[in-house]
Amino acid sequence: MKERQKSLFTFSKIRTIITALKSKTTRGGGSLCKIMHISLSAETLGYFFGLPITNSLVLSLLTAVLLVGGGFLVARSLQAVPGKAQSTVELIIGGFLDFMTQVLGNRKQALTFFPLVATLFLFILLSNWIGVLPGVGSIGVTHEEHGYEVFVPLFRAANADLNTTFALALIAVIAIQIYAIGKLGFFGHAGKFINVTHGPIHFFVGILELVGEFAKVVSFSFRLFGNVFAGEVLLIIMMSLLPTVASFGALPFFLLEYFVGFIQALVFAMLALVFLKVATTEVEH
């Protein structure tokens, strides 16, 4: 009777499996990369007066056109007794305003912050939902680069590009500072961070708060980017795992992506709202 069981996977067996997998790649970094075209950064499709146009920029422009165009069309002919389109928009906007009033507790303050927060929510929501549609990530061109064949998708979710989410985070945090300075004055707001009148502990807390403001930018952008990019990677992996006849098995994951897109839009907007509320409150000692 053997006292010690022989393990099924000896170390050398694992090593041979890994080298066999790696030999299939042209670039290294995992064999599935060659079959599955996952790129962390958005690919450039062309140039417009020197500015690179990426596949995620295409979709974020589409989102902006849809939102602004839809708003224009509905607001062009406002009626006292609304038709179908106007009442849908009123439902969305009124519903979100009521939600903000519930979070803040003050309708006047909700009306002040409404343009920024509702725009963030609607833009992120629509761009996340457009990014899950079929065709995004799958329609593209193949071309040679450094001797390998590279597949470049024509469309990519707008928030799957760190540039987009970083821009949204910067806008949110800078707007928070502007609203706070408008409400409290420059020295009132700066006095929260450089706090020399209340002792050394409050001074260090102020410095930490200042670092925290920069951390907010990183946290906003990476939360949104991580969720949307991970969702895209998940969908690509699911579709490459399933055979064509059973590809409807990936439907739950598409539903998950719609849900995650909604939650992330809500979280971004709510966090911006809460930070706005905290930044515009008078500080009392």
Added chain:
Amino acid sequence: MEGEALQALAPALAIGLGGLGPAVAIGLIGAKGMEAIGRNPEAAPKIQTVMILAIAFAEAIAIYALVIALIIKFV
């Protein structure tokens, strides 16, 4: 261990260990939230809003770990 084995293991460890803390945190937040709602059902909307906010903060840490794992694997 050799470099190749470590390179295959690194993203798995990054997301596996990085998801541990946030998972426990979200469970605790949810549990305390449900306890609070059970104790005072009238305040449910307020509690729900703050609970979702806190869960978003905790989940962000798991997302940072996921981004690092994706960077290690695909870059």
